[in-house]
Amino acid sequence: MITINPLEVEGIVFTAVRVELPKTNLLMISNEIGYIMCGALDVDLLNEKLKDRHVIAGRAVGVRTIDDLLDAPLEKITDASKQYGWQEGMIGRDALKRIS
Numbered sequence: 640m641i642t643i644n645p646l647e648v649e650g651i652v653f654t655a656v657r658v659e660l661p662k663t664n665l666l667m668i669s670n671e672i673g674y675i676m677c678g679a680l681d682v683d684l685l686n687e688k689l690k691d692r693h694v695i696a697g698r699a700v701g702v703r704t705i706d707d708l709l710d711a712p713l714e715k716i717t718d719a720s721k722q723y724g725w726q727e728g729m730i731g732r733d734a735l736k737r738i739s
Contacts, residue, residue: 646705648732651739655705666708668731672738673720675713675731677702682715693719697734709735 646655646668658665666677673695680698697720699711709732716725716734723737
C-alpha cells in the first residue's frame with residue numbers, strides 16, 4: 640500500500656509518503672526544494688553520479704514511521720543540502736524547516 644498525506648511541520652506543509660514493502664517501509668517527507676528519507680536513500684549515488692542535479696536530500700536510518708523520520712538525526716546528507724545549513728546529525732524536522 641502507498642500512503643501520501645500532507646504533513647504540517649510548524650505551519651509549513653510538506654508531503655509525507657509511506658510505501659509498505661515486505662518486511663520494511665519506504666518513508667519520505669518532501670517539498671519542492673528537497674526531502675528526507677529512510678535508509679533506502681542512496682546519498683552516495685546522488686553526490687557522485689547525479690551531482691549535477693544538486694539534489695537536496697538527507698537519510699535517517701532505523702526509522703519505522705513518518706514521526707520517527709521527523710525526530711531522527713540525519714545520518715548522511717547530500718553535498719547540495721549543505722547550502723541550506725544541513726549537517727549530519729541534524730534532526731529531520733529541523734532540516735525540513737530550513738528548506739521551507
